[in-house]
Amino acid sequence: MAGILFIISAPSGSGKSTLVSQLRTxxxxxxxxxSYTTRAPRGSETDGREYHFTTRAEFERMIAxxxxxxxxxxxxNYYGTAMSALGHAKDAGKDLLLDIDVQGAVQVMKKMPAAVSIFILPPSPQVLEMRLRNxxxxxxxxxxxxxQSRLAEARTELKQMWDYRYALVNDVLDQxxxxxxAIVLCERGELRRGAGAGFELQDRCCFASFEERVEYLSRLRTCYPLRIVYGFSSG
Structure with missing residues (x-):
């Protein structure tokens, strides 16, 4: 079923970009x-591959x-997703994947409440700080x-996780x-209850309860020891 909008976001240092790259393969x-950005390329980043790098003046023209x-x-620095991305995905008969920050994700979720939103957490506060410093x-x-300002911003973003439909902790990459x-395939309807190997994870992705959400929050307060995905119900 094409046409699903998937939003993936996380605080800086959560390993989101690596996860997204693996998912796409x-x-x-x-x-x-x-996305478009006004920041300078890092390392081997290339215009049109990781980002569309542009000037602040051009970005502000596009906003207007x-x-x-x-x-x-x-x-x-400015970051943004072009409106045309939705049309391009629809025309190609594909789902659209957005790798965006929390501020942008909140905007999209308000405009498109049917979007599937996924929040990536770092393995621990200590790892988050280490990655941000690096x-x-x-x-x-x-x-x-x-x-310290960046660390404070990351902690603020962590509080936004409850606005998302799913959350997962990125501590073991393969997991x-x-x-x-599993989230993507489940939302597409390509995974069903009782589908065999790996079903327990898939089932929890799709049918997690409010009680699990509360349990998850309590465990996060002790440095995020969970690896399992939790889908947040509206309850």
Whole structure:
């Protein structure tokens, strides 16, 4: 069933980009929307592959023209998803995958409540801080004040996880990829109850209860020890 909008977001340092890359190699029929940004390329990043790199002036022109499905300013740089991405995926008969930050995800979820939203958590607060510091170092950001601001922003974003339909902890890559794939296939209706191997994980993805949601929150308060995916009911 083409036409599903999947939103994946996470605080910086959660390993989201790696998960998304793995998912795209395992699941067919996913059209990946390449975001626009005003930040400079990192390492081997190439324009049109990881991002469409553009100027601040051009980005603001696109905002004024209503060209974005969502956009946000994060750490002084703009990020946004072009409205045209939806049409391109529909025309190709594919589902659309958005890898976007929390601010942008909230905008899309308000506009498109049927979207399947997935929140990625880091393995622990300590790992989150380590990855954020490493990323800041790669960007030549050495100010402790700036780093602490980024950490505070990440903690704020973690509180947004309850706005999402699903959440999973990225501590073991293969496990997290399997969970993410199960969500996509389950939402497409390609996995059914009693479907055999791996059914327990798939079932929990689709039918998790409010009680599990409460249990998950309590365990997160002790440094996120869970690996299992939880689908959040509306209850």
């Amino acid at each position: 395992l699941v067919e029929g996913l059209d990946f929307s390449i 023209a209503g060209d974005f499905l969502e956009w946000a300013e994060v750490f002084g 990323r800041s170092e790669a960007e030549h950001v050495t100010s402790e004040k700036v780093i 997290a990829v399997a969970e993410l794939r």
